[in-house]
Amino acid sequence: MDIFLQQAINEAKKGQEEGGIPIGSVIVYDGNVLGTGHNKRVQKGSVVLHAEMDALENAGRQPAFVYKNCILYTTLSPCPMCTGAILLYGIPKVVIGENKTYLGSEKLLVENGVDVIVVNDSECIQMMEDFIKNNSELWNEDIGV
């Protein structure tokens, strides 16, 4: 297991322990963690702090060349909003824990030249399957359906 994906999973678990949606993300610059985050819909009443956005926010204001040398790890396939953030900042590579329980805008990422790696890690899948089964209303709110 990639240590950064493992760290994203740990972020997801932290979110779950807080009563939130178990999705985590880590942004890595030049081999070092620049920011970590997890979904904050429940914890902060936030509609914009998906895990990837929270990791970006926690990474702070960065010049363009930093983003262009980053890898973003996320436990779940990025939704259209997070995809747009990846494209805005020109993050060239995204490692996705799983896309079995939710398929985001991976096609748009690939069309825009982003290197997309889907691991389909069993722990990531199990975590989201359990969450969605027990929290379908909250989950639907998070993905706008």
Add this chain to the structure above:
Amino acid sequence: MDIFLQQAINEAKKGQEEGGIPIGSVIVYDGNVLGTGHNKRVQKGSVVLHAEMDALENAGRQPAFVYKNCILYTTLSPCPMCTGAILLYGIPKVVIGENKTYLGSEKLLVENGVDVIVVNDSECIQMMEDFIKNNSELWNEDIGV
């Protein structure tokens, strides 16, 4: 002038008075303002709170049917991130103050069935022209270039 676009311009001016980037946004549900916002990069050190995202955040957690009956007003053409947020939540109509100083992902909005209206209001254009001329580094940071 549409009163809601005027309100978005007022938000942009509020941001400028705070020393921030002069872009404003208003979300309208069923004829009533649900949320207002302006770019918070400078004020909060935020890389995710573009004007549209700030308005969405200030509108709070909403069920899908609310977003699907909203109109989003923004003084500037929405970047890829804000475009993604509009698509995630299924906002069906976007009114854009101007797209002369920056052209965002309007094509992606249209391809996804969003009704996009570009006003190219002279006040919106002037505001961004002046800002970009005097703050090119900050502006480039905001759009990831």
